[in-house]
Amino acid sequence: MNALARGRRSSRERREQALRIALPIAVLLIVLALWELAVRIGGIPPYILPAPSLIIQTIIADGKLLSQSLSVTLITTLEGFLLAAAGGVGLAVLFNQSRLVEYSLYPYAVVLQVTPIVAIAPLLLVYLPQHAAVLVCAWIVAFFPVLANTTLGLNSVDRNLVDLFALYGASRGQRLWYLKLPSALPYILGGLRIAGGLSLIGAVVAEIAAGSAGAGSGLAYLIVESGYRLNVPRMFAALILLSVAGIVIFYALSLVNHLALRRWHESALAAER
């Protein structure tokens, strides 16, 4: 009876799982089909709205150009992300170790976070070489969630464990390395997951700003340039590659999160019960 109930539930769960994959794909196919039909029946010219089939053709035909641009954008994103991770965690640790530093610098971290990046980018391009400016933009957008989450994590240590470390006379370094950082790990990884998507946004915004200043070769710049040329199919193609890159970054970081926490943290264990 019990086993039967369990079997029934698991088959329902499997159906649920299949639906979660099949439904979005079905929606996509329907929308693409309608889109294709509308373009063909209405005779809409490609510089206004290209058909999905044309966009796919463009991705293949412009493959070399697009992949070069993609790699430029991805490398910037990755560099910005790594800097944001190091900067965010580093600053949070520094703040945690010294109240004075925290009081002195935290307001400015907030200022960087709340000022729209689109507004900062042109100014950065005035003072910095283009690549550096793009990188700094990616960093500014991405580092704050890492900083905020890591700070939260470092302050969320089990009080009894803090007492235990005091009882055994642990040094500052030992408390940080053996207690605070591992406690904060789930928070840090959560911050990194947000930072991954944001560093892509930062890179794109900066590229667009830089592109309008007359230089650049990333995907975002390609979109701007194709816009000037009314090459709308290429704009769509580049846009699709950007979304795919964002999705891949998100799931890659989710995977890292899962692998790092699966043996001990509630968030990663919940599904196994």
Next chain:
Amino acid sequence: MPPIADAFPAAPLVALRDVGKDFANGTRALAGLDLEVRKGEFLALLGPSGCGKSTALRIIAGLSEPTEGTVEWPAPTTPILGESRIGFVFQEPTLMPWASVLENVMLPLKIKGTAMNEAADRTATVLDRVGLRGFAQAFPRELSGGMRMRVSIARALVTEPQLLLMDEPFAALDEITRFALNDDLLRMWQALRTTIVFVTHSVFESVYLSSRIAVMAPRPGRIFTELAIDAPYPRDSSFRLSPEYGAFCRSASVALGQATAAGGAW
């Protein structure tokens, strides 16, 4: 009833003299608390919840400073914070969830900088002692509540402390697990010849385990009376069923009732 046990007449290992403790919010947690912990004894601190038992324990551990009065360690070497002469078991197992049982138990030795080989040996020995051989690589999450508490006890014992402080360690466990851990704790106490101060609000647990009970009264926390439980060790489940045990429980219960009443109404 004699106020003091004869079984452990030795000089005190640690003594609280006229200790008072005020919290920052103005609560007077302890006032005029006098307590001697004698070498080798199993002392239970029994009292209603909120009577400052845990606060007293934290003061002995050095985790909290008394507002007035002193903590004396008459023995030649004064166990100060960081000397690892004190083991502490919290009400919760308080394990690091990201670390294996082995790493959790080895933590105090790692903090002290004990050589890896020696630390590994001592950890294996103490895991054996608490009955967790074969669970070294498990994570706390994968263990039952009772087993987690065993890990916590193993961690407290791995430094071979002179004094083991336990703050209601079994309060959250079911009765079967609690009885098993009571027996194991008594066995370890006798084998290691250490001194234990055990905070509890259970009359039955305090009588079963301890050689002496200090009954505390609340608001402010102080020692109300002391009872010697001079039944011989080793004790086992037959002690739980003996008329002697019943009589001890009755007098401890009466003392606890009087102490609670002495604290006044809530």
